[in-house]
Amino acid sequence: MVKKTPVTPISKVVTANDLKSGEVIYLRFPHSWTPDLTKASVITDRDLAKASLVFAQGQANVVVGAYLSDVIKDADGPKASHFREKFRSTGPSNYRHGKQEI
């Protein structure tokens, strides 16, 4: 009997910067972008993650530098799991500007 290799579960969002404003944005299925991480679509399937990234990178006239980012699923929506991504999702930390103004 062939022993199956356990697959590590993933929890990711596609993120990038908006071409016109430079703002941090997240992919929301099927084809829109949101500046709010909690409204981003969480991807748990590896193939879907690859396909979503290809889609995002194909939107070169809309976004810049798309990539997959790890998130933690929460009742209020996804939360960043890395400091850098948390920082991107909230805006500068010195005082309330950027996303914190919204």
Added chain:
Amino acid sequence: MYHYSNFDHKFVAERVAQFRAQVARRLDGSLSEDEFKPLRLMNGLYLQLHAYMLRVAIPYGTLNSRQMRQLAMIAERWDKGYGHFTTRQNIQFNWPKLEDVPDILQALADVEMHAIQTSGNTIRNVTADHFAGAAADEIADPRPIAELIRQWSTDHPEFNFCRANSRLPSQAAPMTAPSLRRMTLVCA
């Protein structure tokens, strides 16, 4: 204070028009980000963590009141009402939109300013003592020499692709060890 010659006005105006066309080509998809990135950096425009950032050149940290007011107007009209002065005596606007940047550069050109060569591995500015012309122990006003260095180093091909970014400080009063150390910071 140095004022633009006809050549300077023409040079900066041409760069504004050139960048306006480059931004239009980026927005309509004619240019990819990889193609556009070195072009925007040559005009002081970064894409940072949270937004675009435009760094404006203030050669040897000298501004007149008209220029200062224009910077304030730019901050109010196209940014969030403020900018950050840098250790190299330039100023950065941290929230401009890409499509507004050509208009910002035009507003700068209107008061003899620009953002050329404020990024990348090049000489980003010639700095001067902030007490230039006012320091009690001043030996000589550094600003005329600083202006000559600025003219010599602007778009100088030998300094467009340095291994690290640089500044060229000049000093009015007797030099201290830190300022001497900074004088050695030229690109290799």
